[in-house]
Amino acid sequence: MDNARDDLIALTQELIRIPTLNPPGENYAAICDLLDTRLSHAGFDTTWVRAEGAPGDSDRYPRWNLVARHEGSRPGECVHFNSHTDVVEVGHGWTRDPFGGAVEDDRIYGRGACDMKGGLATSIIAAEAFIAEHPDYAGAIEISGTADEESGGYGGVAHLAQQGWFDPKRVQHVIIPEPLNKDRICLGHRGGWWAEIETKGEIAHGSMPFLGVCAVRHMGAVLQAFEETLYPAMASRWTEMPVVPEGARQSTMNINSIHGGQPEQASDYTGLPAHCVPDSCRIVIDRRFLMEEPIEAVRQEVIDLLEDLKARRENFDYEIREINRVIPSMTDKTAPIVTTVHDAIHAVLGQDPTYVASPGSYDQKHIDRIGKLKNCIAYGPGVLELAHKPDEWVGITDMLDSAKVMARSLETLLLP
Numbered sequence: 001m002d003n004a005r006d007d008l009i010a011l012t013q014e015l016i017r018i019p020t021l022n023p024p025g026e027n028y029a030a031i032c033d034l035l036d037t038r039l040s041h042a043g044f045d046t047t048w049v050r051a052e053g054a055p056g057d058s059d060r061y062p063r064w065n066l067v068a069r070h071e072g073s074r075p076g077e078c079v080h081f082n083s084h085t086d087v088v089e090v091g092h093g094w095t096r097d098p099f100g101g102a103v104e105d106d107r108i109y110g111r112g113a114c115d116m117k118g119g120l121a122t123s124i125i126a127a128e129a130f131i132a133e134h135p136d137y138a139g140a141i142e143i144s145g146t147a148d149e150e151s152g153g154y155g156g157v158a159h160l161a162q163q164g165w166f167d168p169k170r171v172q173h174v175i176i177p178e179p180l181n182k183d184r185i186c187l188g189h190r191g192g193w194w195a196e197i198e199t200k201g202e203i204a205h206g207s208m209p210f211l212g213v214c215a216v217r218h219m220g221a222v223l224q225a226f227e228e229t230l231y232p233a234m235a236s237r238w239t240e241m242p243v244v245p246e247g248a249r250q251s252t253m254n255i256n257s258i259h260g261g262q263p264e265q266a267s268d269y270t271g272l273p274a275h276c277v278p279d280s281c282r283i284v285i286d287r288r289f290l291m292e293e294p295i296e297a298v299r300q301e302v303i304d305l306l307e308d309l310k311a312r313r314e315n316f317d318y319e320i321r322e323i324n325r326v327i328p329s330m331t332d333k334t335a336p337i338v339t340t341v342h343d344a345i346h347a348v349l350g351q352d353p354t355y356v357a358s359p360g361s362y363d364q365k366h367i368d369r370i371g372k373l374k375n376c377i378a379y380g381p382g383v384l385e386l387a388h389k390p391d392e393w394v395g396i397t398d399m400l401d402s403a404k405v406m407a408r409s410l411e412t413l414l415l416p
């Protein structure tokens with residue numbers, strides 16, 4: 001494996017140099033082509049899967065996914081490594097070319113270096129090294145490069161799961177090499193519930209607001225009720241999930257946006273506002289919840305608060321529209337993929353891993369809910385806090401250590 005260093009660096013650079021920005025979802029075909037060439041050469045059978053009809057899929061921006069499968073010499077279980085190929089926008093503050101893949105000391109720089117092209121390259125190196133050393137292994141190894149994780153995974157893993165690619169009859173173990181650090185095992189993630197709330201008013205002349213109903217004041221009452229009731233209630237809930245950072249071990253809610261009354265004018269508009277009482281105000285809430293909270297209770301808690309306002313506040317009216325929901329996912333510590341990677345980390349790094357759970361979510365949700373496959377973790381090199389930041393990088397030694405952990409895990413699972 002130590003001889004693989006140059007190869008690993010070159011592969012990571014090649015992946016970084018394809019700017020798979022999402023949105024809008026650029027260059028998925030190009031990165032699938034790179035993976036296809038590489039993995040076909042290593043003896044994998046490859047399948048291209050386009051998520052036709054998924055959000056964002058179009059002839060201009062097709063959602064291409066690649067699944068590669070290598071069969072062992074006899075029957076056994078299948079271990080699947082899943083990596084998303086998309087990266088988020090570059091943003092400001094870079095001092096290196098975000099798509100250059102510069103190597104400095106022990107680091108490779110670029111957008112997606114840690115999240116998660118470094119992890120993808122690591123899993124490829126690990127699988128190739130394992131196959132070369134144990135050509136007679138039992139079972140199968142799959143590696144997939146999938147689209148759209150950064151925008152919910154509907155054009156990627158969700159689509160593959162709907163097509164049966166994660167059916168427990170054909171895949172038994174899944175590792176998602178997201179950047180959780182080489183000595184941590186991520187068991188799952190919290191849930192998310194997104195909704196838009198609109199308060200309703202009645203338009204009137206701004207000089208006689210008593211003749212109308214101000215939707216913005218109604219929204220103020222909603223926000224006040226959140227502060228007085230909902231936020232303290234959420235802060236009092238504490239999950240058994242090992243979520244990091246610590247602040248995310250409680251229930252949280254972000255208010256994503258607020259819009260009320262007249263639309264904002266362009267910055268070069270020099271006129272004055274018209275005098276109107278706003279008849280609509282909207283917020284989008286982003287509620288992250290815990291394994292211990294049923295999603296219906298999460299929803300009902302917000303509706304109860306709004307209904308309470310309706311009962312005691314004159315002319316209060318509202319509408320609520322659900323935008324999206326993600327169910328929490330949590331793999332048991334006794335699951336075979338967890339104990340296997342645990343022992344491999346111990347053997348390679350000489351220490352016990354830390355178990356963590358993600359405050360946000362990643363593609364495990366689709367493998368769990370749609371694929372009905374519970375034996376899934378995130379494990380891979382890279383520092384999570386660098387994801388989506390300027391000058392994102394991945395450590396070369398960390399990738400090599402993670403590759404050793406992955407290869408050793410394959411030995412445990414596929415060399416019975």
Ligand SMILES: [Zn+2]
Pocket residue numbers: 084115116149178179362
């Ligand atoms: Zn990621």
